Amino acid sequence: MKPKVLVLRAPGTNCDQETAYAFEVAGADAEFMHINQLIEQPSATQDFQILCVPGGFSFGDDIGAGRILASKFTSRLKDTIEEFRAAEKLVLGICNGFQVLIKTGFLVPADATGLPVTLTWNHNGRYDCRWVNLKNAGSDSVFLRDTESLYLPIAHAEGRFVVRDAATLSQLNSARQIALKYVNPDGTNGQVPFPHNPNGSDENIAGLCDESGRVLGLMPHPERFIDRTQHPRWTRQPDEISADGLKIFENAVGYFA
Amino acid sequence: MVDQATAPPAVTVWQIDLVPADGQRDRIAEELAAEAQDIGLAIDLDVCASRGFLLQGDLEQERVKEIAQQLLAEPVVEEFQIASSEANTAQPTGTVYVLPKPGVTDAQAETALSAMQALGFPVEAVRTFRKFQFQNQTSEQLQQxxxxxLFNDAIEQVVFGALxxxxxxxxxxYDFKLQIVSLLDANDDDLNRISSEGGLSLTLVEMQTIQQHFQTLDRDPTDxxxxxxxxxxxxxxxHKTLAGKIEFSDGSQTLHFDNMLKETIFAATQTIRKDLADNDWCVSVFKDNAGIVEFDDESCITFKVETHNRPSALEPYGGANTGIGGVIRDTLGTGMGxxxxCNTDVFxxxxPETPAESLPPGVLHPRRIMKGVVSGVRDYGNRMGIPTVNGAVYFDERxxxxxxxxCGNVGLIPNNMAFKEPQPGDLIVTVGGQTGRDGIHGATFSSAELTEHSEVTSGGSVQIGNAITEKMVTDVLLQARDQNLYTAITDCGAGGFSSxxxxxxxxxxAVVWLEKAPLKYQGLSYTEIWISEAQERMVVAVPEKHWQTFEKLCRDESVEATxxxxxxxxxxxxLTFNDQQVGELEMSFLHDGRPQVVRQANWQSEPAAPISTPAETVDVNAVLLDILGSPNxxxxxxxxxxxxxxxxGGSVIKPLVGIHNDGPSDAAVIRPKLKSRRGIAISCGMNPHFGDFDPYHMAQSSIDEAIRNCVAVGADPNRIAILDNFCWGYTDRPETLGSLVRAALGCHDLAIDLKTPFVSGKDSLNNEFSYSDAAGNRQTITIPSxxxxxxxxxxPEVDRCVTMDLKQAGNAIYLVGITDPTxxxxxxxxLVTQRTGGDVPKVDSALANAIFGKIHQSINHRWIRSCHDLSEGGLAAAAAEMALAGGLGLALDLSPAMAHSAAHARTHDVPPLANMLGQLFxxxxxxxxxxIPNESAAEFENLFGNQAVCLGSVSDSQHVEIKCGDYKISLPIADIKQAWQKPLDWN
Incomplete structure (x- = not known):
């Protein structure tokens, strides 16, 4: 079966077209839907197997990255998303989409004192666009099956993953939710200084999944590496290099095979 | 916190302060302290920073708390404090608030307001602020x-103490009153006064022409x-100066232009198109908002570069922000949209190291300007989701x-959409942003007074953009275009609706019903509505039968269309306002009625001076490091x-390339269509220092540089389109206008010789800064031409592109082209040795044509592993950059290059040491x-013949060694990289 992907658009979404294209290259059918339309007609999600919230600056990120789109989800689409997840379908949030998934609490729910995790301003306070080395942190993420290390670009100002306390971190660890970590170019973990951990994220965390492994949010942009000429050093490399980003989309499609 | 005992006033304004949570960095305060230290204002500044919102509405404190929690305060890292206005009068000393002036775009406030309303909170108005709490500062120090x-008076207001x-x-x-201007009986003094008092910038001759026109109509004009x-x-x-009549004299000849631009730059393009005949690949040049050229069987590419100089001088962030926003609208308003x-930005x-005390009064520090401009481009370009792929920065104290x-933007358009024509009966529709007093010079207003005494002059020439509004407009207009819902489109830029x-x-x-325009706030006169330059507005011509569909498409994505x-x-x-006619003008008078004046332009060539100091004193290692570390x-x-x-997702050649992704690429390459392997290359050329010698050769050198950057990565030299942007001083001075005409002549001649058409351009004149110096004398700084x-x-095929980083030890290094050491x-x-003299570089167009073609051929044959153009710093700098990018050394000997120059009679009577320095720099x-890998060397040499010489090879040594006669450059790559990266490695 060729899965159908709903690529969500909102005011300020700007990675929608290349993300849809990446899904198509991986073998899915992708369609765009505006958040206004989805709120008007939530049942439309029933026709889709994958929901993707792509990168961009939803509502300008004017009051915190992903915040307003997240509030639309929690106030208007909570049940829809719950049904979608209960049907064992897939959800992918990339960059701004990850920020949205975090701020909805869909990945790590809020407790009495609020959300225990967030994505906030990079340690150096600036937007940063660069390629980073990542490793699969051993989660059950469907999207990361059979991947070990990935080389992908980041492009964000608010990508620093922060946990409130040690208890939150150990909870994430024991639920196997930590999906991707920034690593040094030699693949080592532990001390990962700037620019290898580009934003100062706690525990070098670059991506998080839910407990089921079917919802993934990540700061890097897999849709920006599905062709060899997108690699920053492709002119130094042999012709047959594989594109790390494509694997994530292929895994999503493969899940429905 | 809130004083519950106080009775609420008629209107409640709540203040929400967002502060870093315990254990979180106060990043803004840290940056502020560092910046204060950098510019010598204060050491170890003790300051806390917070951001906040002012909310007005019928709200209980609990509801305000919900808003702060649900929407405003960042989880984990921020905490909030709430106070109502009347309870908030006592503030510790050292408190400083900065707020956008009323009427200045406050995107955060607009977004917050609509989000709160969408969640059902009864909020009527929102403003944002930044708050700083300083310790141990006198009030004079706080002021400074x-x-x-902390703030820029052009857009922000500052409040010391409580808000x-x-x-x-x-x-x-607004109380309507029709304004009539008494023109019919005005004398020349009156006419000049009317022009200057009204900020009209019309000359006396123009005012007289307008007067005569209204005399024939037997009535006075309205405002x-x-x-x-x-x-x-x-x-x-x-463009009345450059597109006007000019008499140009350079001592040997006098040229009369009826329309200077048309007879130089446009004329070159016409000649080229005529010669190309059936192979003409230009589609629309010099008539639309951008130039249009063919790309493939389905699509065309558009390109436009604009300047936004004066707004950026006053408010760097807003100036650059609206500069990029404006040029993106040019793309959207080209053809049918x-x-x-992609974006390109050149500054x-x-x-940046200019001492603050040496700056003229009233000037922002260049470091602050640069930071503001870069942030402005960043925040608009990134939010629009348009990659900024190319740029340059040039530094000169002038x-x-x-x-x-x-600010430049490239667009992609279906090839059957390149032209537009509104039809009688089509509705004039404004899409996007609302109209305010933005961009209306000198307008004073106070739509929402902060204090009863604050008089606010704003919304004037300086504006802040709101990228998301423009992104939403872009999204709906491209859909409307593909559904053929309109017949014409253009952007609202300078002159607003009027233009x-x-x-x-x-x-x-056309007839325009001015009261229909959606306004940001009440109180605008009909004239203000008409000439407002509010951002993010497009105008489209919609046939009546499509209006409902068009309006629904916009509404579905929350875009306003009226x-x-x-x-x-x-x-x-x-022009009417509530059915009353306020203006009626003949289109023909408006567009063709402007009187023509003849402007004088003079140019005098000066012979080249000898190099000012002898060559013996030069330490070439130090010179190379100084060049690499010079900010340009x-x-x-x-x-x-x-x-x-x-x-x-179309990135092919990034701005930074090489083994550590940090070498300087010559040009950027992107694939505009993800399903295609065809790409575009974007590059630029500029060298104001050459203009100090001869603008003709500066122009030609800039064209050559832009083309060779493009060709170096793999662009086809037969398919390069170029744009001109002239930024000059005061062109009423004949010698200043003369130097511009001479540059335009240089453009004309080389464009034709290289068959490289100009497809669009823009000029910005009178770029000068006047001030009174300490002695009270009037001083003027004119920018370099x-x-x-x-x-x-x-x-043609991006998989053949080449980057500039060295790839493999053992490969041969060739110099292509001929060095003239003079x-x-x-x-x-x-520049770095503080010398003068020497000739300005010239272009040999026959040689250039041959070399560009052969480089492209070699790239297509995959003979070239890396290729770098030679520009600032000459061969030595280019070699050093290739090495630092590739992480590989070089062993070069320039003896063959010297022989090569001599064989081409380019050494003249140069003394040996000067010749050697010339070869290097x-x-x-x-x-x-x-x-070139050894297996391709023979073919490469055969193709180039005597236009290329082998100078040595790539080495494993981590050293750059360049021998040139008595001189030898010998430097570790690490030192080279450090010298090159450090100067602008800001935090």
Whole structure:
């Protein structure tokens, strides 16, 4: 079966077209839907197997990255998303989409004192666009099956993953939710200084999944590496290099095979 | 916190402060302290920073708390404090608030308001603020910190102590009154006074022409009629200087131009198109908002570069922000609307290390200007989701009072959408942003007074953009275009509706119902509505039968679209306000009535001077490091990394390349269509220092540089389109205008020789800064004559592209092209050694044609592993850059290059040492260094013949060794990289 992907658009979404294209290259059918339309007609999600919230600056990120789109989800689409997840379908949030998934609490729910995790301003306070080395942190993420290390670009100002306390971190660890970590170019973990951990994220965390492994949010942009000429050093490399980003989309499609 | 005992006033304004949570960094305070130290204001500044919102509405404290929790305060890292206005009068000393002035775009506040309303909170108005809490500062010190670091008077207001806010919504209604200007009986003094008092910038001759026109109509004009004429005849809209009559004399010849631009730059393009005949690949040149050229069987590419200099001098962030926003709208308003696909940004500033005390009064520090401009481009480009892929920064102290900001945008458009024509009966529709007093010069207003005494002059020439509004407009307009819902489109830029409707209806006629325009706030007069330059607005001509579909499409994505008039075949522009006619003008008078004056332009050539000091004293290692560390050459990674250069997924050659992704690429390459292997290359050329010698050769050198950058990565030299952007001083001075004409002649001649057409351009004149010095004397700084050439190349197959980083030890290094060691005029060698003299580099167009073609052929054959153009710093700098990018050394001997120069009679009577220095550092045009694997060397040599010489090879040594006669450069790559990266490696 060729899965159908709903690529969500909102005011300020700007990675929608290349993300849809990446899904198509991986073998899915992708369609765009505006958040206004989805709120008007939530049942439309029933026709889709994958929901993707792509990168961009939803509502300008004017009051915190992903915040307003997240509030639309929690106030208007909570049940829809719950049904979608209960049907064992897939959800992918990339960059701004990850920020949205975090701020909805869909990945790590809020407790009495609020959300225990967030994505906030990079340690150096600036937007940063660069390629980073990542490793699969051993989660059950469907999207990361059979991947070990990935080389992908980041492009964000608010990508620093922060946990409130040690208890939150150990909870994430024991639920196997930590999906991707920034690593040094030699693949080592532990001390990962700037620019290898580009934003100062706690525990070098670059991506998080839910407990089921079917919802993934990540700061890097897999849709920006599905062709060899997108690699920053492709002119130094042999012709047959594989594109790390494509694997994530292929895994999503493969899940429905 | 809130004083519950106080009775709530009629209107409640709540203040929400957002502060870093315990254990979280106060990043803004840290940056502020560092900046204060950098510019010598304070050491170890003790400051806390917070951001906040003012909310007005019928709200209980609990509801305000919900808003802060649900929407405003960042989880984990921020905490909030709430206070109501009347309880908030006591503030510790050292408190400073900074707020956007009323009427200045406050995107955060707008977004927050609509989000709160969407969640059902009864909020009526929102403003944002930044708050600083200083310790141990006198009030004089606070004043100084505020003005130097915290706020910009052009857009923001500062409040020391408590915020005395009573009401965020004090709007003044507008009382209609038709304004008639007494022109018929005015004498010349009156005419001049009317022009200057009205800020019309019309000359006496123009005022007299308008007077005569209204005398034939036997009535006085209304204010809106006069404003419309002033907008249409302005330098910005009509380019009356360069597109006007000019008499040019250079001592040996006198040239008469009826339209200088048409007879030089446009004429070159016409000649080229005629010669290309059936192979003409230009589609629309010099008539639309951008130039259009063919790309493939389905699509065309559009390209436009604009300047936004004066706004950027006053408010760097807003100036650059609206500069990029404006040029993106040019793309959207080209043909039936092109999709923006990449940005290019070029800046000219005074050197960032300029001591603050040496700056003229009233000038922002170049460091602050640069940071503001870069942030402005970053925040708009990144939010729009358009990759910023190319740029340059040029430093010269003469840009201190008048920085230059060039913003460019490339678009993609279906090839059957390149032209437009509004039809009689089509509705005039404004889409996007609302209209306010933005961009109306000198307008004073106070739509929401902060204090009862604050008089606010704002919304004037300086604006802040809101990228998301423009992104939403882009999204719906491209859908509407593909559904054929409109017949014409243009952007609302300078002159606002006046220019947009005036241009679209030029051949037709139009009626505009001004009261229909959606307003940001009440109180605008009909004339203000007409000439407002509020951002993020587009004007489209929608056939009545499509209006409902068009309006629904917009509404579905929360974009405002409003009918404000109708095109009609009257040949007249009619303006009404609530059914009362306020203006009526003949389109023909508006567009063709401007009187022509003949401007004088003189040019006098000066012979080249000898190099000022002897060659013996030169330490070539030190010179090379100084050149690499000079800000023009130094790494721009601090800027580049703040731009998203990968969004849209088409990135092929990035701005930074090489083994550590940090070498300087010659040009950027992107694939506009993800399903295709065809690409475009974007590059630029500019060298104001050459203009100090001869603008003719500066222009030609800039064209050569832009093209060779493009060709170096793999662009086809037969498919490169270029743009001109002239930024000059006061062109009423014949010698200043003369130097510009000479540059235009240089453009004309080389464009034809290289068959490289100009497809669009823009000029910005009178870039000067005047001030009174300490002795009370009037001083003027004129910018160096600056011509930016931007190139749009096409790459048939991106998989053959080449980067500039060295790839493999053992590969041979060839110099392509010929070094003229006397071409040291305006060079970086002279700049860093404080020498003068030498010739300005010239272009040998026959040689250039041959070399560009052969480089492209070699790239297509995959003979070239790396290729780098030679520009600032000459061969030595280019070699060093290739090595640092590739992480590999070089062993070169320039003896063959010296013999090569001599064989081409380019050494003249140069003394041996000067010849050797010239080989290393001269900036002769049309040269490349190419890395060729041994298996391709024979074919490469055969193709180039005597146009290339082998100088040595790539080494494993981590050293750059360049021997040139008695001189030897020998430097570790690490030192080279450090020298190149450090100067602009800002935090």
């Amino acid at each position: 910190l505020a003005s130097k670091l 005395p806010i009573e009401n965020l919504l004090t709007q003044q209604p 809106i009629e006069l404003e419309t004429i002033a907008q249409t005849w302005s330098e910005h809209c009509s 092109a999709k923006p696909i 000219c500033f005074a050197p 840009y201190a009072g008048n920085p230059l900001v060039f 947009a409707v005036g241009e679209m209806g030029e051949e037709l006629g 009918v404000i008039g109708k095109f009609e075949a009257t040949g007249k522009l009619k 050459v130094a790494s721009k990674h601090w800027i580049i990394r703040q731009y998203d250069h990968e969004v849209l 600056t011509l930016l050439i931007s190139a749009l190349g096409q790459v 071409e040291m005029g305006g060079s970086h060698f002279n 001269a900036e002769s045009n049309t040269r490349f260094l190419c890395e």
